Structure formats: structure tokens, C-alpha cells
Amino acid sequence: GESVGLHLPTLSVQEGDNSIINCAYSNSASDYFIWYKQESGKGPQFIIDIRSNMDKRQGQRVTVLLNKTVKHLSLQIAATQPGDSAVYFCAERTDSWGKLQFGAGTQVVVTP
Amino acid sequence: NAGVTQTPKFQVLKTGQSMTLQCAQDMNHEYMSWYRQDPGMGLRLIHYSVGAGITDQGEVPNGYNVSRSTTEDFPLRLLSAAPSQTSVYFCASSRDQAGEKLFFGSGTQLSVL
Numbered sequence: 001g002e003s004v005g006l007h008l009p010t011l012s013v014q015e016g017d018n019s020i021i022n023c024a025y026s027n028s029a030s031d032y033f034i035w036y037k038q039e040s041g042k043g044p045q046f047i048i049d050i051r052s053n054m055d056k057r058q059g060q061r062v063t064v065l066l067n068k069t070v071k072h073l074s075l076q077i078a079a080t081q082p083g084d085s086a087v088y089f090c091a092e093r094t095d096s097w098g099k100l101q102f103g104a105g106t107q108v109v110v111t112p
Numbered sequence: 113n114a115g116v117t118q119t120p121k122f123q124v125l126k127t128g129q130s131m132t133l134q135c136a137q138d139m140n141h142e143y144m145s146w147y148r149q150d151p152g153m154g155l156r157l158i159h160y161s162v163g164a165g166i167t168d169q170g171e172v173p174n175g176y177n178v179s180r181s182t183t184e185d186f187p188l189r190l191l192s193a194a195p196s197q198t199s200v201y202f203c204a205s206s207r208d209q210a211g212e213k214l215f216f217g218s219g220t221q222l223s224v225l
Binding site: 042 | 154204214
């Protein structure tokens with residue numbers, strides 16, 4: 001997994017398996033969290049977000065889980081596909097003006 | 113809609129030169145921001161704006177200036193380029209002033225020699 005502001009780990013996943021990407025955030029007062037996907041040479045692309053008053057949110061093939069007790073966020077990708085290969089970033093909103101604190105990212109590599 | 117458009121895509125500068133990175137969005141978003149991305153460090157906020165005429169500093173503002181004269185445009189100026197400013201720069205915008213669901217541009221790769 002990753003921690004906001006630290007190294008870039010790599011997650012290798014076999015095609016068709018489920019992926020779980022972890023993120024430890026730093027600010028217990030953060031009220032909004034978001035996951036981005038970044039493919040090589042492109043800008044980050046929004047995946048899913050969650051507010052602090054929720055524990056879980058589901059999208060298409062993705063689920064975000066929030067555990068405020070241990071300040072932990074995770075992104076689950078179901079039936080991982082080759083097109084899911086990318087760097088995934090989590091971010092937390094640290095103030096009301098919309099400042100986002102990004103993690104360093106996790107490289108996901110999908111193998112056939 | 114083109115979304116968020118950044119120009120140029122690539123730029124090489126010599127130390128001490130100045131330049132402006134352009135950013136434009138056609139989604140009528142109030143919130144715009146600039147990030148830099150360095151290897152292993154994620155995205156760091158340089159400056160942001162919650163509307164025309166309003167700008168504020170982010171995490172790493174030194175060496176950069178911004179202005180927001182229109183809703184659409186948010187240029188980033190490097191006053192005197194330094195090698196430490198070699199990075200990939202991303203502009204982003206969102207409808208909500210609180211920066212939710214940011215739309216990112218495709219980035220500008222800047223090298224300062």
C-alpha cells in the first residue's frame with residue numbers, strides 16, 4: 001500500500017483477479033477523499049470519491065472503503081483488466097478551500 | 113467540450129529564463145489549480161484559484177506566479193527558471209469551489225538546464 005507523501009510501491013495482479021490498493025492518510029480532519037488513475041504520459045483521471053461521513057462507496061468495478069479510526073483508505077478493483085495498468089493516487093481534502101494532499105501513488109501492473 | 117487544455121506539452125528552458133504555462137478550461141469551472149509532479153512525490157499544489165480575481169498559494173508556491181483574470185484561463189508564470197523546477201506540471205479545474213472531482217489537463221513536461 002501507500003502512505004500520503006511517501007514511496008511508490010508496485011502491485012502486480014493477474015488479469016481477472018481483484019486488486020486492492022491501500023492508502024494511509026494523515027489528517028484526521030479531512031472530510032473528502034478521492035482516487036485517481038494516471039496512465040503513462042497522461043493527466044490523472046477521476047475514479048471515485050467518498051466523503052468522511054461514509055464508510056463505503058461503489059462504482060463500476062470499483063469500491064472505495066474508508067476507515068476513519070485508523071485513517072485508512074482503500075480502492076478495490078474487481079476483475080482487473082490490462083487497461084487497469086496505471087499509477088493510482090489517493091488524495092485527501094485538508095481544508096475548506098479544496099486543497100488536496102496527494103499520496104505518492106501505487107503502480108498497478110496487470111499480467112496475463 | 114475540450115476540457116482542460118495545457119500548452120505547451122514540452123518546454124526546455126535555460127536557468128534564469130522566464131516563461132508562462134497556459135491553462136484553459138471550457139467547462140465554466142470556478143476552481144482551478146496548478147500541481148507539479150516529481151518522481152516518487154505525487155502531486156504537489158503550487159497555486160489555486162476559487163474564481164476570477166482570486167488566487168492563493170498552495171504547498172510549493174515559491175518561484176511561481178499566477179493570475180485569474182477570466183473564469184476560463186489560469187496561467188502559471190515562472191519568473192526565473194531554476195533546475196529545481198524541472199517537473200511535469202498539471203493544471204486542474206472543478207465545478208465545486210471545494211476542489212471536488214478535479215479534471216486534469218494532459219500536462220507540460222518542463223526541463224530547466
